[in-house]
Amino acid sequence: MLVTGEFLKKYPEVARMAQSKGVHPRRVAAGEISKIWGHSGMAHQGIALRVGRLSGHDGSKLRVEDIVSAHLSNTSTVVLLDRVTDINNVGAIVRSAACFDVDAVILPEHHSPSESCVITKASSGAADIVPVVQVGNLVKTMEYLKQHGYWCYGMDAGGDKALHEISFCERRAIILGSEGKGIRRLTREHCDHLVKIPMSARIDSLNRSKRLVIAIDGPSSSGKGTLAKELANVLRMQHLDTGKLYRVFAVKFPHKYSQARSHEEIRLNTEEEEEMLAALNNDDPGYYSEHVGRMASILARNSQVRSALLPIQRQFVLNAPQGAVVDGRDIASVVCPDADVKIFVSAYASVRARRRFRQLCGSNRKAMYKTVLFHLLHRDIRDTCRSSAPLVRTEDAIYLNNSHMQKAAALRELVEKIKTFL
Numbered sequence: 163m164l165v166t167g168e169f170l171k172k173y174p175e176v177a178r179m180a181q182s183k184g185v186h187p188r189r190v191a192a193g194e195i196s197k198i199w200g201h202s203g204m205a206h207q208g209i210a211l212r213v214g215r216l217s218g219h220d221g222s223k224l225r226v227e228d229i230v231s232a233h234l235s236n237t238s239t240v241v242l243l244d245r246v247t248d249i250n251n252v253g254a255i256v257r258s259a260a261c262f263d264v265d266a267v268i269l270p271e272h273h274s275p276s277e278s279c280v281i282t283k284a285s286s287g288a289a290d291i292v293p294v295v296q297v298g299n300l301v302k303t304m305e306y307l308k309q310h311g312y313w314c315y316g317m318d319a320g321g322d323k324a325l326h327e328i329s330f331c332e333r334r335a336i337i338l339g340s341e342g343k344g345i346r347r348l349t350r351e352h353c354d355h356l357v358k359i360p361m362s363a364r365i366d367s368l369n370r371s372k373r374l375v376i377a378i379d380g381p382s383s384s385g386k387g388t389l390a391k392e393l394a395n396v397l398r399m400q401h402l403d404t405g406k407l408y409r410v411f412a413v414k415f416p417h418k419y420s421q422a423r424s425h426e427e428i429r430l431n432t433e434e435e436e437e438m439l440a441a442l443n444n445d446d447p448g449y450y451s452e453h454v455g456r457m458a459s460i461l462a463r464n465s466q467v468r469s470a471l472l473p474i475q476r477q478f479v480l481n482a483p484q485g486a487v488v489d490g491r492d493i494a495s496v497v498c499p500d501a502d503v504k505i506f507v508s509a510y511a512s513v514r515a516r517r518r519f520r521q522l523c524g525s526n527r528k529a530m531y532k533t534v535l536f537h538l539l540h541r542d543i544r545d546t547c548r549s550s551a552p553l554v555r556t557e558d559a560i561y562l563n564n565s566h567m568q569k570a571a572a573l574r575e576l577v578e579k580i581k582t583f584l
């Protein structure tokens with residue numbers, strides 16, 4: 163044991179305890195400990211103790227099998243780190259794991275801080291409470307855990323469920339990804355669930371004081387609705403899904419369209435407008451069917467319909483005290499031409515069709531990829547080639563093609579760009 167004079171003055175009892183165990187502290191200068199320690203990014207507090215390797219019950223290196231067999235018949239939580247490279251983060255996770263009664267923290271041998279002494283130090287000793295196990299292959303470890311009754315939950319900003327919506331199984335493996343990049347693709351594919359933590363923490367970092375209007379346009383299934391919703395969430399703004407407004411119109415007031423003579427104004431009275439606005443908060447899956455989407459796209463070609471819906475959209479934006487994120491087809495060009503930020507979101511048609519196909523399968527609706535692609539291409543043509551307020555990319559719009567981006571990455575990129583407008 164090496165200790166500095168300062169440490170001894172502050173904690174004389176530590177030296178007494180060590181001596182009672184047969185360990186004799188040697189007094190050294192702080193620099194000597196720094197030299198032995200060798201990790202310039204991490205300070206020491208004036209004491210160093212050389213110990214044997216962190217080990218399992220039989221003195222060998224601890225393995226995942228040991229953890230599993232020690233918790234065969236009961237509830238168990240293990241945490242897996244997928245390339246978390248920052249030692250301070252590893253330390254903080256091990257400390258949290260000790261607080262939450264986690265049975266082990268598992269990390270890959272490569273691409274993780276490997277020296278047990280560093281992990282012990284960074285975790286402020288919590289690594290003595292929670293076993294830290296290093297494995298050769300994280301995915302194989304997940305498979306092994308699954309065979310032994312564990313469910314794998316990947317923490318991913320693009321996850322489908324929020325943390326508070328998940329009821330965890332009794333035996334669970336929580337997978338945390340690396341700083342910035344998150345969980346790797348293969349690891350993610352082996353997760354049973356992807357869970358996100360609602361992102362309110364980012365709001366402060368954006369430090370927003372200005373009222374903003376953000377216009378987002380893009381073709382069907384480009385992800386504009388998902389991005390608009392998340393942005394509104396992050397920026398604490400109202401979200402207006404104008405496509406939904408057209409869908410609601412197609413469901414509730416198709417007769418207004420069919421009965422209107424050409425060039426006759428379509429009128430919606432106050433109650434009808436309120437009914438439409440109320441329906442925006444109605445999550446009835448009927449509104450999202452392919453049939454209603456097609457109807458909406460057909461009605462949306464008509465300039466009388468567009469004129470009837472325009473004041474509702476503009477009023478919504480005017481009434482939003484913190485501003486609004488509005489998504490649709492003609493937002494930057496017609497609804498909010500003075501928007502502070504304009505964004506055009508796109509993705510290749512095949513990618514969009516796959517997303518829509520998955521969405522339909524996920525909501526238990528019958529779908530064939532080819533049919534979905536066919537309808538989507540038709541919708542693209544209708545929405546971009548119509549004479550009244552077609553889908554266009556305005557010159558001043560930020561362009562985002564998210565074909566090869568996860569939802570979280572696309573959101574991150576937009577947040578970074580929007581920061582420059584704050």
Ligand SMILES: Nc1ncnc2c1ncn2[C@@H]1O[C@H](COP(=O)(O)OP(=O)(O)O)[C@@H](O)[C@H]1O
Nearest residue numbers: 382383384385386387388517521564567568569
């Ligand atoms: N970057 C992305 N990667 C994978 N799937 C995505 C991405 N963005 C959106 N999705 C999914 O694609 C589907 C359509 O997205 P949505 O936001 O509704 O598109 P839009 O509003 O442009 O029609 C949804 O199921 C959504 O979860």
Ligand SMILES: Nc1ccn([C@H]2C[C@H](O)[C@@H](COP(=O)(O)OP(=O)(O)O)O2)c(=O)n1
Nearest residue numbers: 382383404405406408458459462490491492
């Ligand atoms: N601002 C808008 C929003 C939607 N529309 C039309 C065109 C779209 O095909 C339909 C349905 O829009 P919606 O955004 O719900 O469709 P997708 O979710 O992108 O498939 O409404 C429009 O013309 N102008």
